[in-house]
Amino acid sequence: MGYTETVAHVWCRPVADDAAARDGVRPTDVEWTLSDGELARRDTLRRAQDRALYTAAWGLVRQSLSAAEPQVRPDEWRFLRSSLGRPEVHHPARARSLRFNLSHTEGMVACVVTRDARCGVDVERPGRVLPLHRLTRSVLSAREQREFGLAPPGRRQELFFRYWTLKEAYLKAIGTGIRFPMTDCEFDVGMGRPVLRSLAAGPQHSGYTFRQWPVQHGGLLAVAVQGDPGRTWEDDVAVRVHLP
Known part of the structure; x- marks a missing residue:
């Protein structure tokens, strides 16, 4: 195929x-x-x-x-x-x-x-112990940090990795990698599909769509795919996921 x-x-x-x-x-x-x-x-x-x-x-x-x-x-x-x-x-x-x-x-x-569309992927396994409160300052925007702080303690690690994997996938897709501060892009990871809420890198990096899934052994997978800013995910980009 x-x-x-x-x-x-x-x-x-x-x-x-x-x-x-x-x-x-x-x-x-x-x-x-x-x-x-x-x-x-x-x-x-x-x-x-x-x-x-x-x-x-x-x-x-x-x-x-x-x-x-x-x-x-x-x-x-x-x-x-x-x-x-x-x-x-x-x-x-x-x-x-x-x-x-x-x-x-x-x-x-x-x-x-x-084919032709810029793309990025990140997979993480959140099981390891991380200094989340220190990492949030270098990964999350001010608004994301507030949402992180309001989350129940038992959900904070999962929430952090939802943000982390989306940002990694996105920065890899636009080609900047860690040269662009993670704190300068902001996501809504509430109900439904993840949405890029704000971006300091400029409109040339808009028009991406995002998906996120749980994978084996407590892992989390996120993907960012370039689309047409004037069209929706359903119109512009389809995803076929091949998980074990």
Whole structure:
């Protein structure tokens, strides 16, 4: 099945070890798809779990792109870095309209693929203990901080990660990464789909739509996809989610 301009495909998989469930991405199963350069970069990572995540993440990227272009094998893709450091499809040339973004966290990898539309994805597993009150000052806007403070204590970590994953996905989609302060974009994560409430980066970065889902083992996945500012999500962008 090919992708169209109006469809974003989102893939998320746990990274399996030898005892993991059959639906996990096993690094040994996808290692053959990586280029020599990717394998060399992988081997510079000191921790075994980091090497496994790297292998699984780039293996998932290559498999996701081949789902968009089935005539291209996963090992045939070649990438270049943009001026902002973002990896983009270089070979085959006919597939350069494909856009993708990847994310990984402990034990999990995610990828989003579109055609022509900018996109970003973030996956996190909120189980680890974080200094939330300190982090909120560098991640949340003043209004979001007030909403965080009013939330029941038992919901605050989930609420923080809802904001965090949306902002990560969005800043990756617009290409700024952490160079743009997270506190300068603001989301409404109340009822319904997440909505960008305000943005200091200017109108050129408007027109994005957002989705968010829970994933395995308490994880949270968010995606940002460029659309037409004058149209709604239903009119402009459809999402196909491939979760285990």
